[in-house]
Amino acid sequence: MNFTIQNVxxxxxxxxxxxxxxxxxxxxxxxAPSLEVIGTAIxxxxxxxxxxxxxxxxxxxxxxxxxIIPPLPLELWLAQLYDFAPLDTEKVYLSAxxxxxxxxxxxxxxxxxxxxLIPGKELETIATAVRAYKEVGIRAFVSPLIQDESxxxxxxxxxTEQNHEPFFRSTQATLELIEExxxxxxxxxxxxxxxxxxxxxxxxxxxLFQGCIELSNKYNLCxxxxxxxTKAQEKLAQQKYGCTAVEHLKRIGYLGDRTSLAxxxxxxxxxxxxxxxxxxxxxxxxxxxxxxxSGIAPILKYRQAGVNVTFGCDGASSNDSQDLLxxxxxxxxxxxxxxxxxxxxxxxxxxxxxxxxxxxxxxxxVDQLGSLTVGKKADFVLYDLxxxxxxxxxxxxxxxxxxxxxxxxxxxxxxxxxxxxNGKVTTIDVDDLRQQLFQHSHWDTxxxxxxxxxxxxxxxxxxxx
Amino acid sequence: MNFTIQNVxxxxxxxxxxxxxxxxxxxxxxxAPSLEVIGTAIxxxxxxxxxxxxxxxxxxxxxxxxxIIPPLPLELWLAQLYDFAPLDTEKVYLSAxxxxxxxxxxxxxxxxxxxxLIPGKELETIATAVRAYKEVGIRAFVSPLIQDESxxxxxxxxxTEQNHEPFFRSTQATLELIEExxxxxxxxxxxxxxxxxxxxxxxxxxxLFQGCIELSNKYNLCxxxxxxxTKAQEKLAQQKYGCTAVEHLKRIGYLGDRTSLAxxxxxxxxxxxxxxxxxxxxxxxxxxxxxxxSGIAPILKYRQAGVNVTFGCDGASSNDSQDLLxxxxxxxxxxxxxxxxxxxxxxxxxxxxxxxxxxxxxxxxVDQLGSLTVGKKADFVLYDLxxxxxxxxxxxxxxxxxxxxxxxxxxxxxxxxxxxxNGKVTTIDVDDLRQQLFQHSHWDTxxxxxxxxxxxxxxxxxxxx
Numbered sequence: 051m052n053f054t055i056q057n058v059x060x061x062x063x064x065x066x067x068x069x070x071x072x073x074x075x076x077x078x079x080x081x082a083p084s085l086e087v088i089g090t091a092i093x094x095x096x097x098x099x100x101x102x103x104x105x106x107x108x109x110x111x112x113x114x115x116x117x118i119i120p121p122l123p124l125e126l127w128l129a130q131l132y133d134f135a136p137l138d139t140e141k142v143y144l145s146a147x148x149x150x151x152x153x154x155x156x157x158x159x160x161x162x163x164x165x166x167l168i169p170g171k172e173l174e175t176i177a178t179a180v181r182a183y184k185e186v187g188i189r190a191f192v193s194p195l196i197q198d199e200s201x202x203x204x205x206x207x208x209x210t211e212q213n214h215e216p217f218f219r220s221t222q223a224t225l226e227l228i229e230e231x232x233x234x235x236x237x238x239x240x241x242x243x244x245x246x247x248x249x250x251x252x253x254x255x256x257x258l259f260q261g262c263i264e265l266s267n268k269y270n271l272c273x274x275x276x277x278x279x280t281k282a283q284e285k286l287a288q289q290k291y292g293c294t295a296v297e298h299l300k301r302i303g304y305l306g307d308r309t310s311l312a313x314x315x316x317x318x319x320x321x322x323x324x325x326x327x328x329x330x331x332x333x334x335x336x337x338x339x340x341x342x343x344s345g346i347a348p349i350l351k352y353r354q355a356g357v358n359v360t361f362g363c364d365g366a367s368s369n370d371s372q373d374l375l376x377x378x379x380x381x382x383x384x385x386x387x388x389x390x391x392x393x394x395x396x397x398x399x400x401x402x403x404x405x406x407x408x409x410x411x412x413x414x415x416v417d418q419l420g421s422l423t424v425g426k427k428a429d430f431v432l433y434d435l436x437x438x439x440x441x442x443x444x445x446x447x448x449x450x451x452x453x454x455x456x457x458x459x460x461x462x463x464x465x466x467x468x469x470x471x472n473g474k475v476t477t478i479d480v481d482d483l484r485q486q487l488f489q490h491s492h493w494d495t496x497x498x499x500x501x502x503x504x505x506x507x508x509x510x511x512x513x514x515x
Numbered sequence: 516m517n518f519t520i521q522n523v524x525x526x527x528x529x530x531x532x533x534x535x536x537x538x539x540x541x542x543x544x545x546x547a548p549s550l551e552v553i554g555t556a557i558x559x560x561x562x563x564x565x566x567x568x569x570x571x572x573x574x575x576x577x578x579x580x581x582x583i584i585p586p587l588p589l590e591l592w593l594a595q596l597y598d599f600a601p602l603d604t605e606k607v608y609l610s611a612x613x614x615x616x617x618x619x620x621x622x623x624x625x626x627x628x629x630x631x632l633i634p635g636k637e638l639e640t641i642a643t644a645v646r647a648y649k650e651v652g653i654r655a656f657v658s659p660l661i662q663d664e665s666x667x668x669x670x671x672x673x674x675t676e677q678n679h680e681p682f683f684r685s686t687q688a689t690l691e692l693i694e695e696x697x698x699x700x701x702x703x704x705x706x707x708x709x710x711x712x713x714x715x716x717x718x719x720x721x722x723l724f725q726g727c728i729e730l731s732n733k734y735n736l737c738x739x740x741x742x743x744x745t746k747a748q749e750k751l752a753q754q755k756y757g758c759t760a761v762e763h764l765k766r767i768g769y770l771g772d773r774t775s776l777a778x779x780x781x782x783x784x785x786x787x788x789x790x791x792x793x794x795x796x797x798x799x800x801x802x803x804x805x806x807x808x809s810g811i812a813p814i815l816k817y818r819q820a821g822v823n824v825t826f827g828c829d830g831a832s833s834n835d836s837q838d839l840l841x842x843x844x845x846x847x848x849x850x851x852x853x854x855x856x857x858x859x860x861x862x863x864x865x866x867x868x869x870x871x872x873x874x875x876x877x878x879x880x881v882d883q884l885g886s887l888t889v890g891k892k893a894d895f896v897l898y899d900l901x902x903x904x905x906x907x908x909x910x911x912x913x914x915x916x917x918x919x920x921x922x923x924x925x926x927x928x929x930x931x932x933x934x935x936x937n938g939k940v941t942t943i944d945v946d947d948l949r950q951q952l953f954q955h956s957h958w959d960t961x962x963x964x965x966x967x968x969x970x971x972x973x974x975x976x977x978x979x980x
Contacts, residue, residue: 122857438948442956445958448582453831
């Protein structure tokens with residue numbers, strides 16, 4: 051499907067230009083004014099074309115619990131999340147569709163799904179999410195969430211003796227499962243990549259990290275993990291390793307230019323230097339970090355140290371949306387209160403670059419994705435600049451990233467294939483999806499988490515609450 | 516126009532109920548299951564009815580500059596804002612319409628417009644905004660923004676000698692203008708109230724505050740002001756009064772249960788006690804406070820001290836939207852990072868109460884507005900719970916305030932009059948508004964503010980940057 055977008059606004063270094071964009075065989079063939087029309091002509095007048103953004107960290111099946119988990123910090127929130135996690139793959143399918151749709155309609159063309167696996171149906175869970183993403187046509191980076199320690203081990207023991215039940219699946223079995231998933235589903239050329247993705251130092255042994263490194267090297271896979279999301283994890287790392295989590299991950303060789311790390315809130319300056327040296331990527335999830343009270347990640351420090359930063363929505367139970375433009379806005383302006391000097395604040399154009407090429411870098415695909423560049427894949431988004439939320443006309447990128455765009459995404463292409471047109475997803479029936487989500491759920495205000503009840507007293511003691 | 520909404524979900528103390536709601540002569544006549552239909556029957560199935568929220572602090576004409584002012588702190592941002600402020604009332608009219616529409620479509624039924632007056636056309640500016648709000652049908656609290664000192668006086672002098680030009684209009688003339696506006700436009704029964712609204716201690720003399728108090732007493736007007744939005748204002752208050760701004764406002768008698776104060780970021784604990792004792796209301800503008808790097812208002816402390824708090828969007832150049840649900844979400848979760856104890860965090864239901872009855876309290880109308888109560892005015896909003904952004908079904912209020920509702924407002928009534936139906940404003944032509952906003956503006960990335968250039972060096976010195 052070749053096409054030419056005519057008279058569309060694009061961002062230049064520090065201004066805008068009106069150009070035509072030719073796409074041939076899924077890649078950008080030419081960008082210049084008044085080009086010959088190749089394939090279908092598309093009217094770009096009063097529209098802005100930007101590279102697709104990356105929803106660089108989420109957990110799709112959390113959609114099933116959005117809006118319902120009360121205000122709790124991560125450790126207790128997680129206990130409630132797992133008590134009510136969906137256990138059938140039909141739900142995994144629907145929430146992956148929902149995550150893809152909301153990401154697309156907020157400017158994203160790629161999603162990194164740190165996918166929660168249904169115990170006993172792990173490969174099926176992965177297959178289901180892959181199927182959903184292929185149906186929608188979004189570029190997917192499926193990152194099966196693995197651990198080999200049980201949930202209670204993620205809370206520091208403090209002065210107390212804590213015994214944790216062994217995790218139900220062995221480290222070896224988990225690694226074999228991931229390798230099998232890679233063999234079956236890792237098809238970067240078809241728009242689906244698998245990542246190794248241990249959940250984080252709080253619930254994973256070194257053996258699991260090491261196994262993931264080996265798989266990553268063997269199959270050329272990117273690496274993903276949570277990192278230092280909470281104060282509790284910071285304490286736990288000291289207790290577990292006698293050093294910071296970043297120092298430990300560096301020592302075991304997990305960091306690098308194919309490694310993206312979600313959250314990164316409680317890092318020391320020396321840790322930041324390590325992230326810069328190893329060229330690791332920070333995925334900033336501002337909404338989740340506020341919602342769970344995890345803290346404000348030192349994003350301005352990362353940028354000053356040369357660490358690559360991009361944005362994620364995080365799972366929809368801790369956000370509780372999958373709106374990437376919301377994450378970009380809050381993830382930009384939030385840091386203005388952390389540094390009085392406004393010359394360090396993130397500008398709208400910097401935010402767009404973080405969300406696009408920053409995402410591509412963290413997934414080792416910056417040669418193919420993340421900017422409107424001849425030769426790169428045609429993953430991009432056309433915004434309707436006549437949407438009420440983007441009026442009156444001022445600076446289009448400022449309106450998009452500082453405003454609250456509503457119904458502003460007009461069209462989306464991934465790999466040159468149009469999957470949103472006139473603001474509607476064309477590849478699946480979204481009204482049917484709404485009906486399915488409705489039918490598979492019920493209004494609920496009275497549920498109680500048994501695990502939270504079990505963990506809460508200990509948590510409050512350890513955190514001195 | 517009498518009507519009965521049937522089978523609609525409403526919030527009870529800690530749950531939901533499905534009821535019918537009868538409205539007679541603009542007021543709620545009955546709320547119970549299976550009521551007789553009076554007037555038009557409206558299907559409330561799979562919809563949530565909530566009291567209308569208050570956009571309790573904004574500046575409508577800032578819409579003309581949304582998205583364009585670069586990352587700057589308040590004092591410099593303000594200089595740029597004023598350099599490019601619209602000077603014709605046609606623009607005032609269009610931006611008031613835009614503010615009303617965006618407020619309505621995000622759950623608001625009332626707007627407090629701290630209205631920037633065009634010099635020399637002050638009464639005309641007020642008349643124009645009043646006309647726009649009446650046309651849309653939103654409940655309006657028009658608060659003409661007044662000052663009697665020139666802009667540069669708002670920056671602390673530090674060690675330097677600063678001479679400020681006198682403000683172009685005398686204090687007396689300003690007060691006469693406000694009194695004339697009150698005589699002409701203050702019609703609470705018709706949905707338009709005027710407030711006295713000196714911009715704040717940074718640009719107003721005591722004589723201006725005193726004159727406003729007198730007008731407030733004479734005409735039973737509510738009082739509004741900015742308060743301690745920035746560190747610079749905190750410094751300035753000490754320089755100007757030798758005490759905090761709150762202590763000074765208490766001393767001159769400006770505080771009270773009809774007084775609402777926007778921002779309230781840099782307050783001491785003793786100031787908080789004063790706000791509680793005087794029953795003053797804090798209007799929390801979280802997006803603006805982040806965008807301008809003003810700081811995080813100590814909202815959890817206010818709540819613990821018993822201070823009434825509600826939400827505002829603030830003007831659209833410092834936000835840069837007028838989406839009240841966004842302000843409610845961020846204004847709730849932002850504070851989870853300020854207090855480790857999650858038992859103090861704002862719950863979704865508390866957020867709704869702050870946005871509705873909290874707003875009514877601050878405007879001295881809690882006997883008439885702010886909750887679904889028999890006898891109160893029918894200012895309420897019907898949300899479509901089958902919107903993709905509110906699915907799957909979990910806790911409706913959690914989804915609404917923690918999620919990112921899109922196209923979720925189905926209907927809005929103000930004073931019993933329906934002004935939004937099927938997600939569309941029915942009282943004005945929004946497509947025409949879009950065209951007008953488009954035609955009265957142009958893409959702009961190159962503009963420079965002369966006043967910022969003049970003030971910046973001094974600002975950086977005083978703020979030790």
